[in-house]
Each structure stands twice: as structure tokens, then as C-alpha cells.
Amino acid sequence: MPLAMALPRPAARWIRSLGTLLIVAAVLLGPMAATTQAASSVKMEARVLLQGHARVGSWMAIQVAFTNDGPAVRGEIRLAGGASGRTRFSVPVDLPTNSRQAYVLHAQPPSFGRSVKVELVSGGSTVASADVTYLIHDAAQLVVGVIAEQPQGIIAELNLEPNQNGITPAILALGIADLPERLEAWGTLDRIIWQDVDSNQLSTDQLAALRGWIAGGGQLVIAGGTAGIGTLSGFPDDLLPYRPTATLTVAPTTLTGLIGELPTDAADLPAQGGTLRDGRPLATSGDRVIAAQMDYGSGAVTVLGFDPATRWLAATRDIDVMWRRLLPGRTAGGPVVGSDDSQIVNAVNQLASLALPPIGGLLLLIGGYILLIGPINYLILRRLDRRELAWITMPVLIVAFAGASYAFGTTLRGSDLIVNEVAVVRGAPGATEGSAQVYVGVFSPSRSTYQLEVHGSALLAAPSTGDFTGNGDPNSLDIVQGDPALVRDLAVGFSSLRTVRADAPATVPLVTTKLTFEKGIVTGTVTNASSITLEKVAVVLGGSVAVIGDMPAGSSKDVSLRPTGNPFFQSLSDRIFGQVFFGDSASLNDEGLRMRVRHAIVDQLTYDPMFGTIGALNANGPVLLAWGRDEVLDVRVQGQSARRNANVLYYLPVGLDVSGTTTFASDLITATVVSSDAAFFSKDPSSVNMGAGSATIAYRPIGFRGSFAASEVQFSMNGASLPSASATSVAPLDVKPVPCTDATNANPAGCTPPHLDGIPEIEVFDVDAGAWARLPHLGQGTVYSLDTPARFVDRSTGQVLIRFINESADQGLGFQFQISISGVIS
Numbered sequence: 001m002p003l004a005m006a007l008p009r010p011a012a013r014w015i016r017s018l019g020t021l022l023i024v025a026a027v028l029l030g031p032m033a034a035t036t037q038a039a040s041s042v043k044m045e046a047r048v049l050l051q052g053h054a055r056v057g058s059w060m061a062i063q064v065a066f067t068n069d070g071p072a073v074r075g076e077i078r079l080a081g082g083a084s085g086r087t088r089f090s091v092p093v094d095l096p097t098n099s100r101q102a103y104v105l106h107a108q109p110p111s112f113g114r115s116v117k118v119e120l121v122s123g124g125s126t127v128a129s130a131d132v133t134y135l136i137h138d139a140a141q142l143v144v145g146v147i148a149e150q151p152q153g154i155i156a157e158l159n160l161e162p163n164q165n166g167i168t169p170a171i172l173a174l175g176i177a178d179l180p181e182r183l184e185a186w187g188t189l190d191r192i193i194w195q196d197v198d199s200n201q202l203s204t205d206q207l208a209a210l211r212g213w214i215a216g217g218g219q220l221v222i223a224g225g226t227a228g229i230g231t232l233s234g235f236p237d238d239l240l241p242y243r244p245t246a247t248l249t250v251a252p253t254t255l256t257g258l259i260g261e262l263p264t265d266a267a268d269l270p271a272q273g274g275t276l277r278d279g280r281p282l283a284t285s286g287d288r289v290i291a292a293q294m295d296y297g298s299g300a301v302t303v304l305g306f307d308p309a310t311r312w313l314a315a316t317r318d319i320d321v322m323w324r325r326l327l328p329g330r331t332a333g334g335p336v337v338g339s340d341d342s343q344i345v346n347a348v349n350q351l352a353s354l355a356l357p358p359i360g361g362l363l364l365l366i367g368g369y370i371l372l373i374g375p376i377n378y379l380i381l382r383r384l385d386r387r388e389l390a391w392i393t394m395p396v397l398i399v400a401f402a403g404a405s406y407a408f409g410t411t412l413r414g415s416d417l418i419v420n421e422v423a424v425v426r427g428a429p430g431a432t433e434g435s436a437q438v439y440v441g442v443f444s445p446s447r448s449t450y451q452l453e454v455h456g457s458a459l460l461a462a463p464s465t466g467d468f469t470g471n472g473d474p475n476s477l478d479i480v481q482g483d484p485a486l487v488r489d490l491a492v493g494f495s496s497l498r499t500v501r502a503d504a505p506a507t508v509p510l511v512t513t514k515l516t517f518e519k520g521i522v523t524g525t526v527t528n529a530s531s532i533t534l535e536k537v538a539v540v541l542g543g544s545v546a547v548i549g550d551m552p553a554g555s556s557k558d559v560s561l562r563p564t565g566n567p568f569f570q571s572l573s574d575r576i577f578g579q580v581f582f583g584d585s586a587s588l589n590d591e592g593l594r595m596r597v598r599h600a601i602v603d604q605l606t607y608d609p610m611f612g613t614i615g616a617l618n619a620n621g622p623v624l625l626a627w628g629r630d631e632v633l634d635v636r637v638q639g640q641s642a643r644r645n646a647n648v649l650y651y652l653p654v655g656l657d658v659s660g661t662t663t664f665a666s667d668l669i670t671a672t673v674v675s676s677d678a679a680f681f682s683k684d685p686s687s688v689n690m691g692a693g694s695a696t697i698a699y700r701p702i703g704f705r706g707s708f709a710a711s712e713v714q715f716s717m718n719g720a721s722l723p724s725a726s727a728t729s730v731a732p733l734d735v736k737p738v739p740c741t742d743a744t745n746a747n748p749a750g751c752t753p754p755h756l757d758g759i760p761e762i763e764v765f766d767v768d769a770g771a772w773a774r775l776p777h778l779g780q781g782t783v784y785s786l787d788t789p790a791r792f793v794d795r796s797t798g799q800v801l802i803r804f805i806n807e808s809a810d811q812g813l814g815f816q817f818q819i820s821i822s823g824v825i826s
Contacts, residue, residue: 041070042095044128046118049180050188051172053143054109054134057341057464058187059503061180062105062132064118068095075122076480081107086476087462093120106185106481108461109134137188139340142169142330145189147176149196149227153309159320161673163329181205183212183435184459184503190218191327195307196225199234211239212435215297215653216426217618221326223304224272232303241279241292241303244272248305250285253770255306257794258283258291258325260318260801261770267312272305280703281796293326295620295703297428297653302326321801324674325698341439341501342465343607347422347600348441348499350593351645369401418443420497421646422597423632424605427508428652436506436632439463441499442642444492451638452487458504458633460485484636506632508650509534515559515622516657517668522546522561526624528553534626534650536598538576541623542566542667543616545575551626561622565666566615569686573602576625597647598627605651614685620670621702624652656702658825664701664798665722665820672698678806689814690760694805699819701798710793710823713786713800717759717778722820724783731787732764732773739807754808758815764792765801772803793821 046064054060064077076090089107105118114136119129137143140163146154151173160169176197180186186209202210214220222232222240229244237243250273252266271290279294282302290305306313313319377397381387420441427434438458442450454460460479477500480486485502492498509530516524522541528534528551537548539559543566548557566572580592580599602625608614617623628648635644673683679691688695701708714727740751755761755777763772768791778784786792793800798821806813 041068042073042120042128043067043069044118044120044130046130046132048132048134049178049185050145051174051178052132052134053137053170053172053188055137055143055188056109056111056139058108059106059182059184059459059461060109060134060188061182061185062107062118063102064105064130065102066093066095066100066120066128068097068099068101070097072096073120073122073127075120075127077103077105078119078121079105079107079116081110081116088476088478089461090478090480092480092482104181106182106459108464109136111136137170138165138167140165140330141167142190142327143172143188144169144191144193144327145172145174146193147174147179147195147197148193148223149225151195153314154193154195154223157309157314157319158323158327160327161324161329161676169327169329176201176206179206179209181209182459183209183216186210186213186218189213190330191221192218193221193223193327195223196227196231198227198231202234207234207236214239214299214301215428216435217298219300219302219327221302221304223306223308224270225307225309229272237277239296239301240277241294241301242274242276242289244303244305245274246288247271248273248285248288248290250290250306252312254283254285254290255313256767256770257796257799258322259313259316260321260765261772263312263316263318265312265315269306269310269313274305276705278705280705281707283796293703295653295655297426298619298623300620321674321696321698325672325700325799328672340465340607341463341604343600343604344422344424344439345463345465345499347597347604347647348420348439349497350597350600351418351420351441351443351497365405372401373397415445417445417637417640417642419635419637419642419644421631421633421635421644421648422601423506423646423648424601424651425506425508425632425648426651427506430510430512432508432510434506434508436502436504438502438504438632439499440502440633440635441497442490442492442637443495443497445495447494448492450487450490450492450640452490452500453484453636453638454487454500454502454504455484455634455636456504456506457483458485458502460487461501463499463501484634502633504633508652509626509628511624511626511650511652513624513654514657515539515654516659517662518660520562520663522559522563522622522656524559525556526551526559527556532628532630534628536576537624537626539622539624539654540572540576540617540619541621542619543572544667545572547576563665563667569615571603571613572606572615572617573599576602594647598649601647601649605649616667616685619653621656622654624650624654626650626652658702658704659706661822661824662704663723663820663822665818668702669819669821670700670702672700674698674801680812687814687816688804689812690804690806691812692806692809694803696801696803699800699802699821701821704798704825706825707795708793708798708823708825709795710789710798710821712822713789713792713819714783714822715786715802715817715819716781716783718780718816720781720783720818722783722818723822727783727785729787730775730778730784732766732775736774754811756808756811758811758813760813760815761805761807763803763805765803766791767794789821789823793823798823 044066046062049061073095076092078090080088091103091105115131115133117129117131120127148154155171158171162168248271249268250271252262273288273290276289276292279292281289282291282293293302377393421438423436423438425434425436462477478488512527514524515522531553534551537551539546541563544563546559546561577595580596603613606613629646631646674696676695678693678695681690681695714723737752740753741747762775766773
């Protein structure tokens with residue numbers, strides 16, 4: 001007989017209740033026990049690649065390693081990040097029993113703080129967690145990575161200039177294992193120095209990411225050392241200006257154009273030489289190139305065949321000239337949208353559904369309401385002799401008007417779910433592979449929550465400037481990485497738009513170009529070899545623009561561009577599209593809105609946080625800008641049918657063949673600050689400001705092939721246009737004046753008092769003599785021609801080094817300096 005039947009009824013009921021409770025407890029606590037067991041058997045380690053360095057608005061790659069000695073675990077790695085810290089990034093994981101696995105979670109770091117918690121979550125419970133630390137760098141701070149067998153030798157001699165905010169560049173010692181395998185996670189780095197590390201250690205994905213990083217504006221400097229030329233065999237030929245084939249012994253004078261004045265103990269040194277394949281030589285020995293640089297996309301690759309850590313080189317102060325020239329400061333603008341993406345986010349919001357209602361319709365509605373509620377209502381009631389009904393008709397008319405206003409607004413906003421893409425796609429002529437930054441806006445006619453799928457291995461995040469609700473509070477995003485990437489439960493308000501940023505590989509229309517610079521004009525042809533129409537095609541060189549117009553598939557068009565700069569400081573977008581007047585009703589139709597979007601994209605690319613819109617592209621040569629209407633990403637809203645809209649900018653740096661008799665001026669010359677000991681110093685695109693002391697600036701023409709024989713160097717202070725047919729010849733002084741050091745301008749004896757006309761003293765570096773030469777004090781508005789110009793122009797690069805000196809301890813200087821360099825390329 002069962003025990004419960006043998007016991008009294010109350011006892012039997014108690015036993016049955018206890019059994020039920022035990023069963024329920026087993027059901028409820030079973031998963032918890034399993035989770036506890038899993039937590040005790042899963043070990044987790046996490047670190048941020050690039051040695052923990054990150055930048056706001058850029059991606060950081062977090063490598064997470066698991067050891068699971070217990071039961072299988074399925075779940076997600078999660079991290080809360082993004083500029084506002086309200087974006088949750090997740091990656092699905094599957095850890096079988098007795099497994100050792102590694103995953104990479106990509107996230108954008110919060111603006112504040114130095115650590116984030118990475119959690120492994122399964123079944124709603126945290127199985128394991130780890131804190132990872134990172135260091136945030138300022139958006140304008142230069143970050144240089146040194147990948148070397150002995151990085152201390154290189155790092156010790158890097159004395160780079162602080163930026164405009166006085167922030168010193170960050171120098172990082174990195175290894176191959178610190179480099180991410182996705183291009184997007186390289187955004188923290190601006191420059192890389194590579195020495196004596198076998199490039200064959202790079203994985204296929206790392207090499208592809210390095211290539212994309214350079215094309216997007218990164219600069220790679222490969223330095224010679226002690227490991228031999230075999231360490232470069234992992235780099236493909238198209239990434240090198242020349243491939244070293246032999247080790248030579250070269251005289252120190254071959255490096256004068258790179259480092260300037262030679263020290264007294266300079267001696268012969270070994271250098272790896274070869275034949276120039278592409279780009280421009282920086283130093284040669286006989287018929288061999290021992291240092292060269294080539295442009296690649298928006299970036300550059302430099303090969304130094306000698307060891308810059310050689311004792312006498314490292315000891316000379318003038319090595320700073322070389323490094324500051326090869327590792328220029330970080331500049332805003334260009335094809336990559338960084339920490340301030342406010343203008344492109346505004347472009348996403350340029351939809352007819354979000355536009356203000358037409359003023360005529362509003363006036364008609366308000367006028368009708370006034371007439372209806374006032375005179376018409378009164379006249380009808382008076383005719384009916386029922387004026388007391390106004391207490392009823394007026395509320396009814398108010399309700400009716402409110403309904404009509406709502407219907408009017410709803411009609412304007414529309415009832416469609418809209419996915420709006422605004423994208424910048426970076427590529428190169430002759431290639432169809434590229435990378436894209438896409439801003440996806442989801443417009444909802446009603447308050448709703450959506451599940452968003454983005455295909456194509458995209459990394460998703462909130463915009464750098466934030467994703468806000470109508471009351472100004474930041475929204476949260478729940479993102480699952482993978483292909484497709486998911487945005488879970490995207491909440492969109494009534495007649496509102498939410499924006500998601502995506503970084504992904506992209507396909508670029510095939511375009512071929514052939515451009516030459518001759519007799520002061522850039523000419524050539526552009527061919528659209530793709531299957532789509534490219535709209536509003538333009539070739540941009542610095543601040544100069546040639547608008548080609550629309551190009552149907554398979555068509556070719558001629559280009560003619562005279563580089564004149566931007567003398568009237570117009571925005572680049574105005575010169576490509578014309579001015580947009582936001583009060584104009586024509587700007588509210590589809591084409592008008594499309595033009596406003598394109599205006600905003602170009603303004604974003606020419607925006608500098610220090611100086612605002614600078615009116616020129618930050619590029620080393622010509623850039624082809626073309627526009628398309630096809631979506632870059634495959635974006636789907638689960639369970640919904642959405643109307644699609646897209647505006648795509650294709651950003652394609654193009655080559656320029658320069659040969660023969662040439663004059664470089666304006667947009668054909670790049671100015672790089674290589675040193676300054678002034679009390680204060682700043683340089684914007686059009687002027688220089690400095691306190692007491694000196695500043696050295698390298699003026700270098702855009703890249704060319706061959707050697708340059710200078711025939712004339714012209715320059716002027718404050719406003720004269722170059723080149724000029726009536727320049728005044730000026731020769732260096734035989735004896736450098738001695739400046740006065742006291743307020744009475746009497747000491748030392750025979751000293752020269754400082755000039756108080758706002759013009760600095762100028763010295764020019766004599767390449768032949770390896771020394772600085774002082775010029776007579778210059779006047780404003782006069783064009784000067786330098787006597788015996790070949791002495792001052794580097795034959796390999798066409799570079800001229802100018803030193804500006806302010807000898808007044810009490811007066812700051814602000815001035816403009818223009819230069820043109822003429823000669824023959826052979």
C-alpha cells in the first residue's frame with residue numbers, strides 16, 4: 001500500500017504538496033544550476049587590439065578567448081559602448097565541451113572612461129565576464145604605430161610636432177598580433193613605421209586591411225635595418241614604390257634632400273637599393289633608388305632603404321625634418337567620416353516626409369480656420385437666427401479643424417516605411433573593390449518597433465554625434481554582429497527617423513582615367529566602364545574643381561582643369577552644385593532634396609573641427625567625385641515592406657602624369673610643418689600665426705616621376721598671385737644679420753632691430769651647401785624670384801624648405817605666404 005494512502009488525509013496532502021514543490025523547484029533551479037556549472041567551467045580572457053588604443057568614432061577590435069572544460073554553451077558576447085555608452089554590441093558564440101575558441105567583437109568605445117565589461121551571456125544569465133581597458137585618443141591627435149624588431153631605436157628619435165591644440169602625437173610599439181583583421185578597426189592609426197619584421201607573418205585578412213587602410217589615407221613608412229631585404233617579400237609589388245634588390249654602400253650626401261644639414265660625423269652607410277616602379281624617388285645612388293614614396297589611394301607608402309636608427313643619423317637634430325615630413329600631422333577632411341558626423345547625419349534627415357510643410361498650405365489652412373470659426377460661423381447662425389448655437393458649433397468646428405490639420409500633416413508625411421541610405425564609398429580607378437561608410441535612416445509613419453537586417457558583413461553603430469529621441473535623450477541600440485548584422489527592437493517614434501551607421505566592404509563602379517598636367521592645365525579623359533550612370537561627376541584638385549556632368553554607362557568625357565585654388569573661399573559643394581537656398585520651394589521636391597543631401601556630404605568631407613568648412617579636399621592629388629542612386633547595403637526590415645532611397649558618393653583618387661616644363665603652385669603644392677620653436681604657432685589653409693621664435697615648413701609639389709631641374713622659385717607675402725611675369729630677383733645675404741636682444745636695440749653692437757611690419761624674416765635651405773641661407777627682409781605684396789633657384793630645390797621631390805623667424809619678443813605675426821616652383825621634369 002502506498003505510504004500516502006496509509007497516512008491520515010492531512011498528512012497525505014502535505015506530502016503531495018511537498019512533492020509538487022520539489023518538482024517545481026527542480027524545473028526552476030535546473031537551468032540555474034546548469035548555468036552555475038557552465039560558469040565554473042568557462043574561462044574568459046579579453047583584450048583590445050592595437051595595444052588597447054582607441055579613438056572616439058572609430059572601431060576597436062576586442063579579442064575574446066574562451067576555454068570551456070564543461071558542458072556546451074551557446075550565447076552571446078556583449079558589451080555596452082558607443083559614443084554615449086548606450087549601444088550594446090553582441091556576437092553569437094558556440095562553445096562545445098572541451099573547446100578552445102577565440103572571437104573578435106568590434107565596438108565603438110564610449111567617450112568617457114577607460115574600461116568596459118565584456119560578458120558572455122547564455123539563457124539570460126552571465127556565464128563569464130572580463131574587464132578590458134583602453135586608452136582614448138583625441139580626434140585630432142596623431143597616432144603612429146611602430147612595428148619593429150627593436151622599436152625603441154625608432155621611437156627614441158621620433159620628435160614629432162604637437163597639433164594645433166598642443167597635443168603631442170602618440171607613439172605605439174605594436175606587433176603583428178596587435179593588428180586587426182578588419183579594415184574598420186584600423187581607424188585609430190594614422191601612420192605606421194615598419195622595420196625588420198617579416199611581412200610574411202601578416203595574415204591574408206591583415207594584409208587586405210593594411211591595403212584598405214593606406215587607400216583610405218593611412219601612410220606606411222618601411223625602413224631599412226639589419227634583417228635584410230627578405231622581410232619585405234610579403235608586401236605585394238603594387239604596395240611598394242620600389243622593391244629592394246641589393247644592399248649598397250652610399251655616401252651621406254645622398255640623404256641631404258631628406259634630412260637637410262649633415263652632421264660633421266656623417267659617414268657612409270648601407271642602403272637597400274632597387275629600380276623605381278611607381279611614385280617619386282626621395283634619394284638615389286647612381287642609377288638605384290634608395291628611398292622613394294608613392295601615393296596609393298588617399299594614402300602613401302614610403303620605402304627608406306637605409307636604417308634611420310644609424311648612430312650618426314639618430315644623433316642629428318635634423319632627422320626630425322625627415323620624420324615630420326614623412327609622418328605629417330593628422331588633418332580633418334578626406335574620404336573617412338570621423339568623430340563629428342553631424343552634417344552627414346543631417347543629410348539622412350533630408351526626406352520629403354520630414355520636410356516642413358509648405359508655407360502656402362499652412363497659410364491657407366489657418367486662413368480657412370479663421371474664416372470658418374469667425375465670420376462664416378457667425379453669418380450662418382445669424383441667418384438661421386440661432387446665434388446661441390455658437391456654444392455648440394465652435395467646439396465642433398475646432399474639432400473638425402484639428403482633424404483636418406491632422407489629415408493634412410499625415411498626407412504630407414505619407415504612410416510608407418522608408419529606408420534612406422546616405423553613403424561615401426572609397427575606391428580607386430581601375431578597381432571595383434572598395435569600402436563604404438553608410439548612414440541608414442529608418443522613417444516610420446507611426447510609433448513602432450522594427451527588427452533590422454543589414455547584409456554584407458557590415459559593422460553597425462549609432463552615429464558618432466549620437467542618436468536622439470525627440471526630447472533630446474539618447475536612444476539605445478541593440479546590435480548583433482555577423483552576416484547579416486541585426487538591430488533588435490529599433491524603436492522609431494511617430495513620423496520620426498532613426499539613424500544607424502554602417503561600415504562595410506562595397507563594390508565600386510569601374511572607372512578609368514588618364515590625366516596629365518602640362519602648361520598649367522590638367523587635361524585628359526574619364527571613362528565610365530561600369531553598368532550604371534554616374535551623376536554630377538567632378539574632378540577636384542585641392543580647392544580647384546572641374547565639373548564634368550552626368551556620365552552614362554560606357555561613356556567617356558574630356559577633363560580640363562586649371563589649378564587656381566579657392567581665392568574667394570567658396571565651399572566646395574557650392575562650386576560643384578551651385579548654391580542651395582533652403583527657403584526655395586524647389587528645394588523641397590525630390591531633386592531639390594537630393595541636391596541638399598549631396599551638398600551636406602561634400603560639406604562633411606571638407607569640414608575641419610578647427611577651421612570649419614575649408615573649401616578643399618584633403619588629398620595628395622586629383623580626386624574623382626561621382627554620384628549614384630543605387631543602395632550600397634542590402635537592408636531589410638523583418639516582416640515589413642519598405643520604400644528605398646539612396647544617395648551615394650563614390651570617392652576615387654586618381655593618378656596625374658606630370659612631365660616636361662612645369663610650374664607648381666596653389667593646389668599643386670603641399671605645405672607640411674616640420675618644426676617650430678615659436679612661443680605659439682598655428683597654421684590654417686590660408687595663413688600662418690606665430691610668436692617669437694621660428695617655424696620650418698616644407699613646400700613640396702604633388703608626386704611626379706623623374707628628376708626635377710628647377711628654373712625659378714617665386715614667392716610673396718600677403719596676397720600677390722603667382723606666378724608673375726614681373727618678379728623682383730632676391731639673393732641670399734652674404735652675412736646673416738645679428739638681431740638685437742634688448743629693448744633699446746643697442747646690444748649686441750651692430751645688431752639689427754626687429755622689423756615691426758608684420759613680416760617675418762625668411763631663410764631658405766640650400767640643398768647643395770647643406771645649410772640655411774638668410775634672405776633680405778621682404779615687403780608685402782611684392783613677388784620675389786629666388787636667385788640661383790636650383791640650389792634650393794630638391795631634385796628628387798621638388799621640395800623647398802622655408803624657415804620663418806619672428807625676432808620680436810613682444811609682437812606676434814600673422815601672414816600669408818605663397819610659393820610657386822618652376823622647372824623641367826625629365
